[in-house]
Amino acid sequence: xxxxxxxxxxxxxxxxxxxxxxxxxxxxxxxxxxxxxxxxxxxxxxxxxxxxxxxxxxxxxxxxxxxxxxxxxxxxxxxxxxxxxxxxxxxxxxxxxxxxxxxxxxxxxxxxxxxxxxxxxxxxxxxxxxxxxxxxxxxxxxxxxxxxxxxxxxxxxxxxxxx
Amino acid sequence: xxxxxxxxxxxxxxxxxxxxxxxxxxxxxxxxxxxxxxxxxxxxxxxxxxxxxxxxxxxxxxxxxxxxxxxxxxxxxxxxxxxxxxxxxxxxxxxxxxxxxxxxxxxxxxxxxxxxxxxxxxxxxxxxxxxxxxxxxxxxxxxxxxxxxxxxxxxxxxxxxxxxxxxxxxxxxxxxxxxx
Numbered sequence: 364x365x366x367x368x369x370x371x372x373x374x375x376x377x378x379x380x381x382x383x384x385x386x387x388x389x390x391x392x393x394x395x396x397x398x399x400x401x402x403x404x405x406x407x408x409x410x411x412x413x414x415x416x417x418x419x420x421x422x423x424x425x426x427x428x429x430x431x432x433x434x435x436x437x438x439x440x441x442x443x444x445x446x447x448x449x450x451x452x453x454x455x456x457x458x459x460x461x462x463x464x465x466x467x468x469x470x471x472x473x474x475x476x477x478x479x480x481x482x483x484x485x486x487x488x489x490x491x492x493x494x495x496x497x498x499x500x501x502x503x504x505x506x507x508x509x510x511x512x513x514x515x516x517x518x519x520x521x522x523x524x525x526x
Numbered sequence: 527x528x529x530x531x532x533x534x535x536x537x538x539x540x541x542x543x544x545x546x547x548x549x550x551x552x553x554x555x556x557x558x559x560x561x562x563x564x565x566x567x568x569x570x571x572x573x574x575x576x577x578x579x580x581x582x583x584x585x586x587x588x589x590x591x592x593x594x595x596x597x598x599x600x601x602x603x604x605x606x607x608x609x610x611x612x613x614x615x616x617x618x619x620x621x622x623x624x625x626x627x628x629x630x631x632x633x634x635x636x637x638x639x640x641x642x643x644x645x646x647x648x649x650x651x652x653x654x655x656x657x658x659x660x661x662x663x664x665x666x667x668x669x670x671x672x673x674x675x676x677x678x679x680x681x682x683x684x685x686x687x688x689x690x691x692x693x694x695x696x697x698x699x700x701x702x703x704x705x706x
Contacts, residue, residue, distance in 0.1 A: 470622025471621060485620040497583075504620075525695050
């Protein structure tokens, strides 16, 4: 059976698209992780506890076991969280306290390291919590590390645009 | 009656395209498409590099800018000149420019800025700020600005100081001047 040139072209393009989708570049993979993270941080008012537990687990899966989080921002206070378990407890408590949240990352800047196993990511987080009309905006600097073929957050710190 | 055919025949009169065709695609669709692409490119470049529409969110610039108000950021304002005292500027985050801070420049490079008893002092002297309508009791020690640093703050000083994002912005963060 002979295959014409246009059909070959379509097949090659399809194969290329599949390769592009299945083996994304580090930047694309990190952006996918962040998109999933924003979805996991977003939850409706009166969220069932089982759903909250599952979503928090989804968030924790995207962190390294010894993750370090440094917060110093208006509204968030100043605190440091160590390890995935502490993050899990904190997030569960937060979801019980705050009724509903919508989280978006309107700006993401990915700087992949030369070794291509780590990356520094600046992300602007925009959040509307508890049905309040005001939007909270905070920038974070994240350190991603590739672990078992998956990009995970090893360190996160809040960044102030003004000193 | 004879009908002449062949190369010497007179060309048939060209039928005018229907009205809907003319309205949608013009008399010459190719030219219309070219114009549409040119217009789209021009609009994109203008909005991306000259003036950008922004929607104000929050109350830190009240009463000059109100929550929900639309305004424009003129990006070419500081191509050939530097920000001046009193300019309302858009300050970008490191991650990008989809969300920016809107603040007023009150301190210029090389100056010292401080708050005493709610009044802004520049180089040790109180600055006249007619745009500030709400008194405050902010206290902040003197800070010296570096060569590429500007002190920016919102007009709404009635907010608690801790909730009001203000401070030193590096020059590269200042994207443009607000046009209202």
